[in-house]
Amino acid sequence: MRVLGIDPGSQTTGWGVVEGDGRKYSLVDYGSIKASSTLKFATRLLKMCTGIEEVIAKHEPAVCALEDAFLATNVKVSMKLGQVRGVVLLVAERAALDIHEYSPRLIKQTVVGYGNAEKHQVQEMVRLLLSLKTVPAPHDAADALAVAICHFHHAQFAQRIANVS
Helix, strand or coil, X not given: CEEEEEXXXXXXXXXXXXXXXXXXXXXXXXXXXXXXXXXXXXXXXXXXXXXXXXXXXXXXXXXXXXXXXXXXXXXXXXXXXXXXXXXXXXXXXXXXXXXXXXXXXXXXXXXXCCCCCCHHHHHHHHHHHCCCCCCCCCHHHHHHHHHHXXXXXXXXXXXXXXXXX
């Protein structure tokens, strides 16, 4: 199974593709889509849309796992993040990907073992879990890889439950 992890952001959206069989997984590719804050917001959304479409076309994932919305202290930031998430969900649905959403706390808990882990802790665990020589950068891409890893752990558990039923 090939999973596309997404860390949505209005200026930088991280993405990471991880492949695995449920027990083991490995890195395929990762990166980020950047849109300058000087661009109109609608233009930034289009840039994110086009970028995610290109990643899907290039890597052909079966699953899209993305970070669920969280309540930011600034309502405007939360709304913009929600709009970026909407674009990602639309692109993934159009590509007929199986879509799963995970809270930031669950992602950190799954990858690091602690729901309040800091960015550098997530990056280091992603490096270790994927046997990388260096920490993935930018941190948005590392977060996206963490989302994909989180999906592998939870999808495997859900599959085991389904097999028992």
